[in-house]
Amino acid sequence: MFGILFLEQLFVTYVCIYVRCVMSEAMAIAASLYNNPRFNSESEIRIRNNKLRRQKIVRRQYMLISAIVFVVMFVAVFNIFSFKASAQSDSYVPEYKYYKTITIHSGDSLWKLASSEYNEDHYKNIESYISEICKINSLDSDTILYAGESLVIPYYSCDYK
Incomplete structure (x- = not known):
């Protein structure tokens, strides 16, 4: 049991x-x-x-x-x-921003200098380029330029310096 x-x-x-x-x-x-x-x-x-x-x-x-x-x-x-990330085209060449000093000659104006160096690829209009030049040189847009003065102006180049 x-x-x-x-x-x-x-x-x-x-x-x-x-x-x-x-x-x-x-x-x-x-x-x-x-x-x-x-x-x-x-x-x-x-x-x-x-x-x-x-x-x-x-x-x-x-x-x-x-x-x-x-x-x-x-x-x-x-x-x-x-x-x-690879949105650039193969033909893209970078441009670098540089600054150069120019000497004012008799009869030069800010508009005349700006129109000779203006690049429409980098600025909306010539007024924005003149505004940048004035800011760099501590100028007003209506400042009178005298012969012999020096101005620093921006420009763009494909060459890396």
Whole structure:
């Protein structure tokens, strides 16, 4: 009698350990308390194992799709920024801004000097160029220039000096 009781207890313990691996905690407790063969039958165990297997497959597919979406987004962002970075044409030649000193001669005016050195690629209009010359030399736009004075004026060149 003691041997049968021991074997029965051993079987219940083994089933509980096995069931805890594949069942939820609540189902395992219910199965161990009532020792109901419905919870421990082969078909129920197979159904629970299949459910777990399907859950693992769905989780794996979700992770795979997430990884693919991440890689596609990364490649798209990388391509967008790499195209933006190389937006210059192959024929682009940089121009550098330099300053030179000129001497005022008799009859020269600020407008006359500005119109000879004005570059429309770098200034909106000749007034903005004259404004920059005045700012560099601390002049007002209506200042009278005298022969022999020196002015610093900006100019652009493709040569790097």
